[in-house]
Amino acid sequence: MKILVQAEAFDLGAEVNAISQGHTDIGAIASFVGLARDSNEGSGVQAMTLEHYPGMTEKALAALVDEARSRWALLDVTVIHRVGRLLPGDSIVLVAVASSHRGEAFAACEYIMDALKTRAPFWKKEETPEGERWVDARVSDDAAAARWTDS
Amino acid sequence: MKILVQAEAFDLGAEVNAISQGHTDIGAIASFVGLARDSNEGSGVQAMTLEHYPGMTEKALAALVDEARSRWALLDVTVIHRVGRLLPGDSIVLVAVASSHRGEAFAACEYIMDALKTRAPFWKKEETPEGERWVDARVSDDAAAARWTDS
């Protein structure tokens, strides 16, 4: 298990290789990369800055990875979240989940992303032609996270 | 869109970079890598050989990617499936899906994998200590694929 909060870019291929290297019991690795987009809610976005709560961030990410591990039979999990200033096209977050079977890998990867979106203390501030603005939490993210408790 | 059937290994990082490079409208890339395991149904597996139906394979993969594109708003899709002899730990299949939003990327990636498992003409033959054997189709794969038509 690997959880990192860092300013630097990450390398999806290297992270997934690190999970699979030397293992012959992994049948499935589901992964996700979130990227900074050039527009949001109708405005152009020239850049964004990610703020976080050092200490709590790592604790919150570890807690939601532990929840995923208790729900599904997982062999390994990597979560990397960037902070600081990012440009459109830059990667923001990586979640990679290894399991024997694909259903568990997919479910756990999506669960971790949904939980991260509502429970890990990161905040985005966007630079737009109209000035800077803090991104508001999305109702759709709350709904996505709630799916996992309803079922 | 990129669909390949090849004997050579693929590079997840390079494929996902090729999707995202120069794009600033992609918010989410969900990807999946399936790997050869060292055991299946209680037997050790020393190697496997993947046979396919040249011509139909590419056509079947293109059809299920088209279905995914008609169901979800996708920006790009890459599917690579290896054929020939593979060893435990080797990668078999890669599916990567880019979308503006993560829910669509995850759903389409899992849909393509589920459909591929039941409709793309690949067959696995395993080498075990008890000899060679053709892998039987899994009831769980039929169930996974059927989820998408029931909903």
Next chain:
Amino acid sequence: MNLRVLYFARLREHFGLAEENVDFAGATAADLVAQLQARGGVWAEELAAGRAFRVAVNQDIVTLDAILPDHAEVAIFPPVTGG
């Protein structure tokens, strides 16, 4: 009419044949399967009612009531297991 018939995986191995041209007087995929079954031996065994196999016509999977066009490429193979 004339069909090009392909076999894959376990069927290819058991039949000892990857591909053949078949003179066909029937109409549907079921008729072709019956004609092959009538060869007896491994053909009767692998294509018996209750055995799981799939039929593709010109590279699309079809049901057994599908009409076979002349010069069709017909493939018979076990349920797929890729991925």
Next chain:
Amino acid sequence: MNLRVLYFARLREHFGLAEENVDFAGATAADLVAQLQARGGVWAEELAAGRAFRVAVNQDIVTLDAILPDHAEVAIFPPVTGG
């Protein structure tokens, strides 16, 4: 009792403050919020009933009825928007 109180994102900017020590005579997170609101101005505005904010105590998110232990690290921040 004494609390270390942290603010993040929009609240940090509006309050012009990332962190402070607060003398606290109440019991719950709601009491602390009321005490800060009583400062008026941006404090009253950002912490008004109906405004969305979250409270964490010693780095776990809590509900407003949570009891605050002495020397707790309390953080107040907007709903999170990472990922």
